[in-house]
Amino acid sequence: MSAPAVLKTPKKVRSRLAGISPWLVFQVAWRAILGNPLRSVLTTLGVIIGVAAVVALTMVGRGSTANITRTLQSLGTNLLTIGSAAGPRGGGFGLVRFGGPQTVTLADAEAIRLEFEGRIVGIAPTLQGNQQIKVGAANMNATVIGTWPDYASVRNAQPAQGSFFSEADLQARRRVAVIGYGIAQDLFGGQDPIGQTLRIAGLSFTVVGVLPDKGDSGFASPNYQVMVPLSTYLQRLARSSTGEPRVNAIYIQGPDKDSLPQLQEALTEFMAARRKMTDPSQYDFSVQNQADALASVNQVTQTMTLFLGGVAGISLLVGGIGIMNIMLVSVTERTREIGIRKALGAKPRDILTQFLVESVVLSVGGGILGIFLGLALAGSVGQFLRITPIFDPFSVVLAFVFSVAVGVFFGYYPAARAARLDPVESLRYE
DSSP: OOHHHHHHHHHHHHHHHTTOSHHHHHHHHHHHHHTSHHHHHHHHHHHHHHHHHHHHHHHHHHHHHHHHHHHHHHTOSSEEEEEEESSSTTSTTOOEEOSSOOOEEHHHHHHHHHHTBTTBSEEEEEEEEEEEEEETTEEEEEEEEEEOTTHHHHTTOOOSEEOOOOHHHHHHTOOEEEEOHHHHHHHHTTSOOTTOEEEETTEEEEEEEEOOOOOOOSTTOGGGEEEEEHHHIIIIISOOOSSSOEESEEEEEOSSGGGHHHHHHHHHHHHHHHHTOOOGGGOSEEEEEHHHHHHHHHHHHHHHHHHHHHHHHHHHHHHHHHHHHHHHHHHHHTHHHHHHHHHTTOOHHHHHHHHHHHHHHHHHHHHHHHHHHHHHHHHHHHHHHTOOOOOOHHHHHHHHHHHHHHHHHHHHHHHHHHHTOOHHHHHHOO
């Protein structure tokens, strides 16, 4: 009477162990993973770190690019900058050099204003240096910029309180100043600074304007700058020198973005003619387009983001190697189990599927944890660097797909090795 029951049991076991149902295969794989949770977590650690790094670096990189773009645009639109050349033409990014020998003069700015009248919206030469600023007992170091009244429009520096100094102030060499938002808050507190006096390098200046809050952009933040008439700066604050006064840069605002390339070329020819220079490689000046500078900075940022993303991708490969290594160990540990399954009717493809599913589950789980960790890291790094990370769905999807591909690629060899095991030899394995 017990024979039928004996016959039914092998059939049930054979059905469960042969892996006929995909859901059953997943359950078996999941139980195998939970059987050693610590080893499973350590196995996926490389995938978790790799995916998290790719997601975080991409978001922070895009946020940095957007932040730099906003900062440059907030400092003026349709802008050309003439300054001392950073090096031979074609070297570096053609950036204006601050510090070192100055080759651009105040006479250059005056000549450009006359020559290009009607073709430019505004022009503002600048000469700057660090000075001690004092109000009562409070004092600080700040960047003091001597310039022309057009600076307000050319550099997007319209005061939120008061007004910018005028052409009359420039001609009369008056000691008036426009201060940044940070200086107003730190030195004047809650008081209205308009009409009050501050001391720059021991000299009294009357505050006529306060700039709006432009955010803390780190080095040379507009919030901690003071603008004074260039004539006053040259007479009172600049180091004494002989010959034509030199300036750090000349900022020129064009009528629109489309006219900048032609205006840039015309200014380059004009400056070269004034210096009687014919060889561009020997130019001691640089005419820089704001759009070119922005493109150069963005290119550097994107290159760094891709480079760091590539380094993070190596973590995924290392994680994949770790998965393959652990799966090979698992195949060795479960050799007898594989033999039993084959003896009960499991086909090689069933064994292959089971171990491949285990590998993919590990990598997918690591990918999901890595995405959440990457989002958290991006938020933390963004707060530390004071930038807003920008979510990039493409990078998240790409990192996740790559983690799945790592699981399939590095899990296939151990799974294929398990599928090729001889059932008789497997049953003898101790």
